[in-house]
Amino acid sequence: MISVQEPVPKNIETIVFPKKWENKWAKEIHEWASNSKGKLCQIQTGEGYGTRAGREFCTVILDEADSMLVDNGRHIAKLANPFPGMESLRYVYIKIWQELHKAEQELTSEPLITGVNRIAIIKDKIKASNPIDTIVIPKYLKTYAVKQLDKWIENALYAKYACHENQQYIIKFKNGEGTIIPLDYLNTGVNLNNTVWPYGLHQFLQLKHNLHLTTETLTNSHVSNMHYIKKYGNNIFGMTDHGEIPTYKEKRFTELPGVIVQDSNWLDSIILEILEQTNLNKAVLIICETIQDVKIIKQNLELFKSLDQNNLDTDTINTIKTYVDEDDAKITKVKINSREIIIATNIAGRGTDLEITEGLKQYGGLHKIKHSDVQLGKVILAVDD
Numbered sequence: 001m002i003s004v005q006e007p008v009p010k011n012i013e014t015i016v017f018p019k020k021w022e023n024k025w026a027k028e029i030h031e032w033a034s035n036s037k038g039k040l041c042q043i044q045t046g047e048g049y050g051t052r053a054g055r056e057f058c059t060v061i062l063d064e065a066d067s068m069l070v071d072n073g074r075h076i077a078k079l080a081n082p083f084p085g086m087e088s089l090r091y092v093y094i095k096i097w098q099e100l101h102k103a104e105q106e107l108t109s110e111p112l113i114t115g116v117n118r119i120a121i122i123k124d125k126i127k128a129s130n131p132i133d134t135i136v137i138p139k140y141l142k143t144y145a146v147k148q149l150d151k152w153i154e155n156a157l158y159a160k161y162a163c164h165e166n167q168q169y170i171i172k173f174k175n176g177e178g179t180i181i182p183l184d185y186l187n188t189g190v191n192l193n194n195t196v197w198p199y200g201l202h203q204f205l206q207l208k209h210n211l212h213l214t215t216e217t218l219t220n221s222h223v224s225n226m227h228y229i230k231k232y233g234n235n236i237f238g239m240t241d242h243g244e245i246p247t248y249k250e251k252r253f254t255e256l257p258g259v260i261v262q263d264s265n266w267l268d269s270i271i272l273e274i275l276e277q278t279n280l281n282k283a284v285l286i287i288c289e290t291i292q293d294v295k296i297i298k299q300n301l302e303l304f305k306s307l308d309q310n311n312l313d314t315d316t317i318n319t320i321k322t323y324v325d326e327d328d329a330k331i332t333k334v335k336i337n338s339r340e341i342i343i344a345t346n347i348a349g350r351g352t353d354l355e356i357t358e359g360l361k362q363y364g365g366l367h368k369i370k371h372s373d374v375q376l377g378k379v380i381l382a383v384d385d
Helices: 010-016 033-045 064-069 086-109 115-128 139-161 201-208 225-230 263-278 292-306 326-331 358-362
Strands: 002-005 027-030 060-062 075-080 169-174 177-182 216-223 236-239 255-260 285-286 319-321 341-344 366-375 378-384
Touching: 010 216, 064 225, 064 236, 086 115, 086 139, 086 201, 115 139, 139 201, 177 201, 201 378, 216 225, 255 263, 255 292, 263 292, 292 319, 292 341, 319 326
Parallel strands: 060 236, 285 341, 285 366, 319 341
Antiparallel strands: 002 027, 075 216, 169 177, 255 378, 366 378
């Protein structure tokens, strides 16, 4: 995002811009949308007086406008702070989690109760235990707890059965303490390091992995992508990669027909495609939906690579690299050589420049495989570049 203001008062320049950026005509500030929205939240609550240094909402230019306004139009930035007494609600989360496991064990003798019916019975059993009936909750939070109970139970069930490590989130350890980090796995693939899921979901995931149980916070200010961009009125300009603007270099890629396979066959299909391409001395980039898929593919490729040469010609695989978060970005600094394999999430699908060696160009360059889940199975797309 670029914000331009002309002229810029001297008192603003000293606050916002380093001296090396001095320009008497205009100033540019490059910001992530979340940072800009966060500053607006601070201003709304009075915490960020002077944060924007007096800049008005003049003109905005959006990159990936369709992603920001359509796919993620409802995404919000928020300021949240702990509220006195909220730490007492941790006992409610623990009680709900205990009752969930208790109900689950009671239903082990009822194998015919499955799916939606099973979830409904567990939910009723948790609610019947009245987990908010405890003296540790202050009186002024009782009404809040009663109102939130259904959401807490829903999120406990979601954390237990539908929210999985290396898919929707990862766990990062620092100084021996684990932290739940949500992932934007369906869009950019980046780690959402500053995101904390609300309504107890973060806390139930901490209980799921026996991590330190934190206190839920309350939102005091928030703003969505759409609301923030609307502040620029009619001075909104956007760019997207779906346009027909020609590139400065002629594109040299061939898109191959996509393939739909059953869930049970997706891994074999991808492995065979990789081996076929590396046998032609090409390099291969595989873009997966989740980190879990990355690990599964890598594990199987390493197994093939370690097999005896008499059983399988695994010499066609050179090196296997993964690219799943910002820490792995260093692999983009090295040119890709023949028979190298990079397994990545969507983080490698947007704005990532991968360079190949001259030798690899002679063999046809980089073969890209993109696979994703659909209702009927797995879709596998391939491109030669």
